[in-house]
Amino acid sequence: MIILLLLMIPSFAAVLTACPVRCSCIVKDSVACEDQSVTDIATFNIPHNFTYVRVSGTQSTELTKSSFQQMPFTLRLFLQSNQFSLISPGTFENFPLLKTLRLSKNNVSSLHSGSFDALINLQHLYLDENVLFYLDPSVFNNLSRLEILNLSYNKIQSLPKNIFKSLSKLTILMLNDNLLVEILYWMFDNLMELDELHLQSNQIEMIDKAAFYQLLKLKKLLLQKNHLKTLADGLFLYLYKLETLSLYENPLTELPNVLFGKIETLKSLSLRYTSLSTIPNYIFSNLTNLKVLVLTKNTKLYSLPKDTFSGLTNLIELYLYTNNFSSLPVGLFQDLQSLQILSLYNNTFDDLSENLFKPLTNLQYIYMNNSKITTLPGNLFNVLPKLQRVHLEDNPWMCDCKLKDFKSWLENNTEKVSNHMALLCTNPPVLKAIPVMAVDAIFCPSITTREWKSSSYTLTTLSSSWDDFNRMTSKTSTMEQNIGEIDNSVTKHRANWYNGDKESINGTETTTERTLSLNELSRKVSMLHRCRLPLHFNSLIYYLLYCTTSMQIFLTIVECFVLIKLRLLYNHFNIPSEAVELVLMVVPQHFDSADANK
Secondary structure, X not given: OHHHHHHHXXXXXXXXXXXXXXXXOOOOOEEEEEOOOOOOHHHHOOOOOOOEEEEEOOOOOEEOHHHOOOOOOOOEEEOOOOOOOEEOOOOOOOOOOOOEEEOOOOOOOEEOOOOOOOOOOOOEEEOOOOOOOEEOOOOOOOOOOOOEEEXXXXXXXXOOOOOOOOOOOOOEEEOOOXXXXXXXXXXXXXXXXXXXXXXXXXXXXXXXXXXXXXOOOOOEEEOOOOOOOOOOOOOEOOOOOOOEEEOOOOOOOOOOOOOEOOOOOOOEEEOOOOOOOOOOOOOOOOOOOOOEEEOOOOOOOOOOOOOOOOOOOOOOEEEOOOOOOOOOOOOOOOOOOOOOEEEXXXXXXXXXXXXXXXXXXXXXEEEOOOXXXXXXOOOOOOOOOOOOEEEOXXXXXXXXXXXXXXXXXXXXXHHHEOOHHHOEEEEOHHHOOOEHHHOOOOOOOOOOHHHHXXXXXXXXXXXXXXXXXXXXXXXXXXXXXXXXXXXXXXHHHHHHHHHHHOOOOOOHHHHHHOOXXXXXXXXHHHHHHHOOOOHHHHHHHHHHHHHHHHHHHHHHHHHHHHHHHHHHHHHHOOOOOOOOOOOXXXXXXXXXXXXXXX
């Protein structure tokens, strides 16, 4: 034993001293070489006994057979972030056991036959972030054990026929971020073990109906950010094990009536940022175990058919925000008994039925903020026994009688409403920016919803309909009737007085013209009944107005009485206009009794 140890010591010493001068060997069995001044990686003189070899950050442009000596123990070779543009045939003949080859972030533009022929044990090949535009049809022929192939972030416009035919064990294929225009039916032939297919961020306009028919084990399919306007009928018919499907950010204008087969494994589906104007009925009915459905940011989507979500009995999250829905049909959520999160914010809702959410017995969170909502039925949320939080802020609430029942619900469920004091009235104008919760009383003007929304409502228009007077108290109606009668009487008397002798009562006309017309007062009383003010304000204003009206009536009667008295006084002292005959009487200056007897 001692002799054996002595014989092995020189070997260990040799291993410890074998790390190249410009490299690092900190990790056991691993060497990392990086030098920006190197133009040929062969100058590193990497020993043959390393399992992991990494060369990066050099100016080397070629990979040839002489770049490495014989590497019989190397399993992982990382050559990313260099300047390689040429890979000569036979380059990797010195790596018989290699399982992972990473050539990412180089300048490779083409791959020719024979580049990887010697790598019969290769499992992972990374060629991403190059400038690849040409692939020889036979370049991957000998890679029968390959499991991961990454060709993303290149400039590939098309694929040679049968290029992947030998890759029968491939599980992940990444072709995303290229320039592919179409996916033909033969492209993925023989990829029977494929789990993931990444085709996102290309320029794909067409996918053949049979393109995915052989991918029976496919679990993840990413097709987002392409140029797809339509999808072939039955395109995903045989993807029985699909778990994730992304179709968002495609200019899809329509979907076929039959798109999915019986896919019980699909958990997530995204269809956001499309040009869809509608969704076919029952299109998701075969996706019985779907958990998350995203149909957001489709600006041309104004409505949904009643049976759009039919069959989605296990759906937990439904995202319908940032569309242009003005209403949703009753029964739309009839199969969504498992739904817990419903996002409807950023729409333009005009009218929602009070039975809309009735089937959602497990709903916990609902988002309806910023959706142009002016009013809601009072029972809309009462049918949700498990509701925990509802978001309703940033809506233009109309605080009229239609909101009365909802306000009552709001007062009893403030803990469920996110930031409930941020629910502000927009109309009528007198209540603008006042929290709905702060409005003490709700009144019903005889005006239309459109008039409220246009902000054209003013106090003068409130007197246009006398039907509202029927809803006032009998005391108010009687008082207004009496005011009208007194006004007519005083007006008639005033007219007669003015016709009698207008100029003889200088200053009186000016005084009476300053007196407010009783018709105007009556009209203001009518308007006050229709104003949307809190109850304590109305009571105070009613009291003040009635006092003012009574005072006006009293002053008017006194004024009339005074004017009548002035008229009589004037007539009494009026100077006659006819001539007066005067009789001269002569009386002597000295007059005594004696003279009188004469």
